[in-house]
Amino acid sequence: MKCGIEIHQRLDSLKLFCRCPSVIHEDKGQGEVVRRLHPVASELGEVDIAAQFEYLKGKEYHYHTYDESTCLMETDEEPPHPLNNNALAIALEIALMLNSKPVDELQIMRKTVVDGSNTSGFQRTSLLARGGFVETSKGKVGIQGICLEEESSGIVSGEEAGKVYYKLDRLGIPLVEIATAPDMVDAEHVKETAEKIGAILRATGKVLRGIGTIRQDVNVSVEGGARVEIKGAQELAALPKIVEAEVKRQEKLIAIREELKERKAKLGDAKLVDVSGIFSKTQAKIVRKTLDGGGAVVAVKLNGYAGILGTELYPNRRFGTEMSDYAKSAASVGGVIHSDEDLKKYSFSDEETSAVKKKLGVSESDAFVMVAAKKDIAERALIAAFARAKDATGNLHEEVRKVLPDGVSTAYMRPMPGAARLYPETDIAPVRITKEMIAEARKKLPEMPEVKLAKLKKTLSEELAEKMMKSRNLQLFEKLVGMGIEPSLAATTLEETVVSLRREGVAVEDIREEKIVELFGEFAKGGFAKAAVPEVLKLLAKKPKAKVSALVAEGGLAKLSGKELEAAVEKELASVPDKKKAVGAVMAKLRLRADPEEVIGIIRKKA
Amino acid sequence: MYSAKIDEALGKAGAAPGDRISVTKEGERTEGILMPRSSLGDRDCLVVKLNNGYNVGMDFANAKVELVSKAKPAAHKAGGEVAMEKGLPNISILGCGGTIASKVDYKIGAVFPATSPDELLASFPGLKGIANFKAKVLFTLLSGDMAPAHWQVIAKEVAKEIEAGADGVILMHGTDTMGYTAAALSFMLKDLPVPVVMVGAQRSSDRGSSDNSMNLVCAAIAAKSDIAEVMVCMHGSTNDDYCLLHPGTKVRKLHASRRDAFKSVNAKPFAKVDYAAKKLELLRNDFRKKDKKRKLALDEKMNANVGLIYVHPGMKPEFVKKLGEVYEGIVLAGTGLGHIPTNPHGDKLAKPVIDAVKELIAKGIPVAMAPQTLYGRVNMNVYAYGIAGKEAGVIGDYCDWLPETAMVKLMWVLGHTKEMKRVKEEMERNVAGEISDRSVLLE
Structure with a gap:
């Protein structure tokens, strides 16, 4: 197995080519722009404009716009502003931390993208540094290159009737892409390497955090297989499983190839047959709907492929599913129907199935595939599915796949992009990376994660220090400590209190980072007692926009001290007969309102 | 445009843009394709396209350049005609500059104009079935460089096409001064028998988002319409939904970059062309109706001072x-x-x-x-x-x-x-x- 990863990390800065803030919104924004794309050189360089035209025909891309974080740049209505120097400085720091060598002059490129995720039809990207390495427990993992590029738009929901929805707030956020060499030795090593790089990125303190701000793609190939890029792994923990599943998939595909070789099965040209007539009275809903809508059912025979289409590549994904993915990507169809499936589930009658077999001349050892759709679309889909089946006898496909909702299995997305997909962005001047810029970045370099961890261990327990180091809250933690908050209180609150509150069903995810900072600011001023921190968090979760000081007052959590506290202690003492248990009894009542040291002090004075 | 120092070294190595070269610096050898240098940036940096497709600028100081292999000359096949479809109107497309119909050499990023009907149809499959097209390039210049003398050439060429029986003429034009040319043609082409439609693009043609394709398809629909006027056909909104046909003397570019930069000022557009439905909807009725029997009076005399x-x-x-x-x-x-x-x-x-x-x-x-x-x-x-x-x-x-x-x-x-x-x-x-x-x- 050979395995490399690509890490994409959003930087905490304004957008790369305009001065919009990198703020993501939950809502649908204030406006909508509707665009179409037209054919250009494809990701393979060679363009089949006619095919692309057919594919893009009638497809609409709807983009939500946001007054706060989108402008004419994101809507592709203005040439780019100069490259954001602050983002470049952050990326340079990252490159240096990964021992990578910056290029002398940054050349901005356009990378053709025709799925609508960029309003322009391309992504602006640049190769910032080459070479480098990261240390892991299983040796050095090489860095191939580090790119500084713009983030794409976020897709809102799947395609519906030729319409795709995107949010433009994400488009243009600065992103570094770190590509490693295929040096990882096993699935666990992939996870470790991703973690190591993630820790280095966080150590800069200048990267965005939260869901989606870091993504990792994996490149996997096995002996005799092909390089496959897998996109969309949500969590690091899932990486080993994804890698293992892909290794299995490639091994199964190799086994299928050997099996077909043994059977001497070889497909010639696709002979598409219109079998609509057989289904004139069908009960099968999908087919009924297609035929009533003026569509057709087209089928093709696969000589000697019986059983192959049903071969499981991994749980619930068969070779037939792969063919279906290719069909879907070539034309807007729901999928394919094939003879290794239980055709009864579509409500086809036995007569219909045998009639199709007869018409195609399918014998025991053969298989067939059908598509129901508008005739030209069905034919295009079927040709793609047939081509995939035919290719099963040859080399494995180099391709880009996406992780499916189960988090482990993947589906075909598109062919592996070639170098020809990149061409110069002529609207932006190249940026000279001077010795001074590199020296400046070197001066600002943060501690490497190992050094930082050692320091954390001095103020936190071993376990909490490790947790903090891996946490998305590391930057926030450092900020709080910088404000004079005791490290253990800050770490416990962020890593333990918040987690247990979430388990209790408190909506802590609604609390924004700046409110946590405000909370600790109030605490530092003596606004409330340490023990009340979880209570204030609870109140904040209910009213995430309220002022912390107001919530404290409202919740009756204001800290007691001085005369007020003395009076309260005296009052409680009066009802405690056993003076030996005084501290415990008083604290039970005043726990949330006073610091124990102060209470003890008062009781001692009284005694 | 490299510095003299680099030019000299490249000359010695026998390397020109497009060739495969190697650059050795500080003991490290990088191989890639030598790219032409744009006028922006540091002229002392060599621009090399690496195997992964990325260009990088390499400071030439202490670098050694060697030729690895010469570029294969690009096969630039000359364009040809397309078979005429019976029953379709004949529309002439005249190229007056701008990059609305250009092809990109993705390897070096250079742009070539599309010059023949088959190239046009290959670049704009949406044109198919609307009309039979004839194409000719008059000049290749940015419209900011256009002078009154160019308007006279365009007017004469349009007249030639109309005399030869065109049912409509499309002028592909840079957008900067398209309004000026539209006004000039409006005065020069008197008693126009057929539509003359000017069209351009606000986004370059290399990108999938270019407005060129929609504008051109809408222009073709306008060119076979009944509106025998000089008009400008451009996006009606920021969306890719419809184009507006603006009167040639009343149109002005009112935005530096937006797709819908062109507006009719103190007037209504003649019509709206729905791109998806390929339908023209009239917004006015007070235009000169198409009549191929009407004789065009060309009057292109001008004093440019x-x-x-x-x-x-x-x-x-x-x-x-x-x-x-x-x-x-x-x-x-x-x-x-x-x-x-x-x-x-x-x-x-x-x-x-x-x-x-x-x-x-x-x-x-x-x-x-x-x-x-x-x-x-x-x-x-x-x-x-x-x-x-x-x-x-x-x-x-x-x-x-x-x-x-x-x-x-x-x-x-x-x-x-x-x-x-x-x-x-x-x-x-x-x-x-x-x-x-x-x-x-x-x-």
């Missing part, structure tokens, strides 16, 4: 006087209703230019007025400085023309006569829709 000057606070009378040494006619884009500084109240700080204007007119140089507000109509009867201008003999009272259109018209009129009285009469008479009688309430 006309200047368009923006009136502004602090405008220097000396400058206005000097204009007479350079130009034979002046259009002033005046403030408000068509005003120039006259200082009727004798303010101490004000510096009037009215006397300089009077001097120009006295010398026989016609001076016309247009509103720099773009929207609205000149009226030199309301304020004292308006009246002063009118009394001085400034042309254009009650005209709701665009400053650019007034300028083009003055060039055209001066191409025919220099007699002040006739110039004034011709200028203030509506010739091609540039002056309307009524100021209709538009949104």
Whole structure:
């Protein structure tokens, strides 16, 4: 197995080519722009404009716009502003931390993208540094290159009737892409390497955090297989499983190839047959709907492929599913129907199935595939599915796949992009990376994660220090400590209190980072007692926009001290007969309102 | 454009852009394709396209360049004709520059114009079935470089196409000065029998998001319509939904970069073309109807010595006087209703230019007025400085023309006569829709 990863990390800065803030919104924004794309050189360089035209025909891309974080740049209505120097400085720091060598002059490129995720039809990207390495427990993992590029738009929901929805707030956020060499030795090593790089990125303190701000793609190939890029792994923990599943998939595909070789099965040209007539009275809903809508059912025979289409590549994904993915990507169809499936589930009658077999001349050892759709679309889909089946006898496909909702299995997305997909962005001047810029970045370099961890261990327990180091809250933690908050209180609150509150069903995810900072600011001023921190968090979760000081007052959590506290202690003492248990009894009542040291002090004075 | 030092080293190595070279620096060897250097950036950096497709700039200091292999010459096949479909109208497409129909060499990023019908149809499959197309490139230049002499060439070429039987003519044109050319053609092509549609793109043609394809398809629909006028066909909104057909004398580019930069000013567009439905919807009915029997009268005479000057606070009378040494006619884009500084109240700080204007007119140089507000109509009867201008003999009272259109018209009129009285009469008479009688309430 050979395995490399690509890490994409959003930087905490304004957008790369305009001065919009990198703020993501939950809502649908204030406006909508509707665009179409037209054919250009494809990701393979060679363009089949006619095919692309057919594919893009009638497809609409709807983009939500946001007054706060989108402008004419994101809507592709203005040439780019100069490259954001602050983002470049952050990326340079990252490159240096990964021992990578910056290029002398940054050349901005356009990378053709025709799925609508960029309003322009391309992504602006640049190769910032080459070479480098990261240390892991299983040796050095090489860095191939580090790119500084713009983030794409976020897709809102799947395609519906030729319409795709995107949010433009994400488009243009600065992103570094770190590509490693295929040096990882096993699935666990992939996870470790991703973690190591993630820790280095966080150590800069200048990267965005939260869901989606870091993504990792994996490149996997096995002996005799092909390089496959897998996109969309949500969590690091899932990486080993994804890698293992892909290794299995490639091994199964190799086994299928050997099996077909043994059977001497070889497909010639696709002979598409219109079998609509057989289904004139069908009960099968999908087919009924297609035929009533003026569509057709087209089928093709696969000589000697019986059983192959049903071969499981991994749980619930068969070779037939792969063919279906290719069909879907070539034309807007729901999928394919094939003879290794239980055709009864579509409500086809036995007569219909045998009639199709007869018409195609399918014998025991053969298989067939059908598509129901508008005739030209069905034919295009079927040709793609047939081509995939035919290719099963040859080399494995180099391709880009996406992780499916189960988090482990993947589906075909598109062919592996070639170098020809990149061409110069002529609207932006190249940026000279001077010795001074590199020296400046070197001066600002943060501690490497190992050094930082050692320091954390001095103020936190071993376990909490490790947790903090891996946490998305590391930057926030450092900020709080910088404000004079005791490290253990800050770490416990962020890593333990918040987690247990979430388990209790408190909506802590609604609390924004700046409110946590405000909370600790109030605490530092003596606004409330340490023990009340979880209570204030609870109140904040209910009213995430309220002022912390107001919530404290409202919740009756204001800290007691001085005369007020003395009076309260005296009052409680009066009802405690056993003076030996005084501290415990008083604290039970005043726990949330006073610091124990102060209470003890008062009781001692009284005694 | 590399520095002399790099050029020399490349020459010695026998390497030219497109060739595969190796660069050795600090013991590290990098192989890739030598790219041409744009005029931006550091000329002492070699630009090399790596195998992964990325370009990087490499400081030439201490670098050693060697040729690995020469580039294969690009197979640039000449274009051909496309078989005519019976029953479809014949539309001529004339290329007047701009990058609406260009092909990109993705390897080096260079742009070539598409020149033949088959190349056009290959680049714009959406055109298929709308008409039979003939294509010809007149010039390849940015529209910012276009001069009145170019308008004359275009007018003659359009006339040729119409005489040869075209059912419509499409002009592909850069957008910067498309409005000027549209106005010029409106005056030069009298009694137009068929539509003449100008079209451009605000986004370059290399990108999937370019507006070229939609604009061109809508232009083709306009070119086979009944509207025998010179018009500009461009996006009607920021969306890819419809194009508007703007009258040639009333259209202005009102945004530096947006797709819907072109607007009809003081007028309604002739029609709207729905891109998805490929349908034209008329917004007006007062246009010249197509009639192939009508004889086109080509009248392309021009005097290019006309200047368009923006009136502004602090405008220097000396400058206005000097204009007479350079130009034979002046259009002033005046403030408000068509005003120039006259200082009727004798303010101490004000510096009037009215006397300089009077001097120009006295010398026989016609001076016309247009509103720099773009929207609205000149009226030199309301304020004292308006009246002063009118009394001085400034042309254009009650005209709701665009400053650019007034300028083009003055060039055209001066191409025919220099007699002040006739110039004034011709200028203030509506010739091609540039002056309307009524100021209709538009949104």
